[in-house]
Amino acid sequence: MLRRTLIVAASALALTVAGLGQAAWAGATEQDAKTALAEFERTNAKIKPFVQAAHGYAIFPSVGKGAIGIGGAHGDGLVYEKGKLIGSTSISQITIGFQLGGQAYRELICFQTKDALDRFKGGNFEFDAQAGAVAVTAGVSVDAAYEHGVAIFTMAKGGLMYEASVGGQKFSFEPK
Template structure:
């Protein structure tokens, strides 16, 4: 019982109000993803870890950018916060808000993310979360990304060039 109380106390003191807000949004985003495609449950259940970015804002007019904050989970438990930044140049226009979840199949892939040595190759793209899509989705290099548009219009599901920062709870 004392261990449980200690864990709860550490969890509460490790998060500021902004983190708590992002965590609440991540819970809602997970529920929305599972409602859209219940098959994602197998990834949430079996992955060594995952990151949920409840809202990533993207915008572009030749030069594009994206950013968002998320929650990092290991074995289903929140262990820290992350942020994502992306800058791109090319033929692009529009704006979009989306939810993105990155699943790590192995402990090694999750550790690479936590060490800050993680980035996607330019050709990697996200699987757009929709009913039944997860059935045929597979990991590539121990990682798979699902994205769910929230609002806006932008024909770009590339994830190449994304940079991440990880901040563990203390």
């Protein structure tokens, strides 16, 4: 009986993760990016001036994440410099630890300076997502600050995930 329950739970989880991640693997369009940025700004009024003051930003409209012990995440996004589209980007993450579930979220990375954006474009950009991101939720004040010229915001789209894990995010950049 326990074995059957575990098989059913694992199958349901696999289907959930597949559904959440499908949009993340489809590639981001400019309309997807505009919609995601508008959702960040609608959810918290402090985001818009933060983005406007930034030298550039990367927006990931949908990042799919799932795990059963070992986890992974992937999403595609677009990169803007001074409001102009300059290229595409992707995010990959692998985590190890006690974790179970699947979720989809948006991610916004603001670059305070040209140097910070250039580091990102150079492919030398990696960080621990759990340590540096500010979760954006409706009705909650966001007091974000730049750390090493970078500020990261995330917004849940759906799913449920429990995790006590270690891992980092790695980014790639492709010029337009």
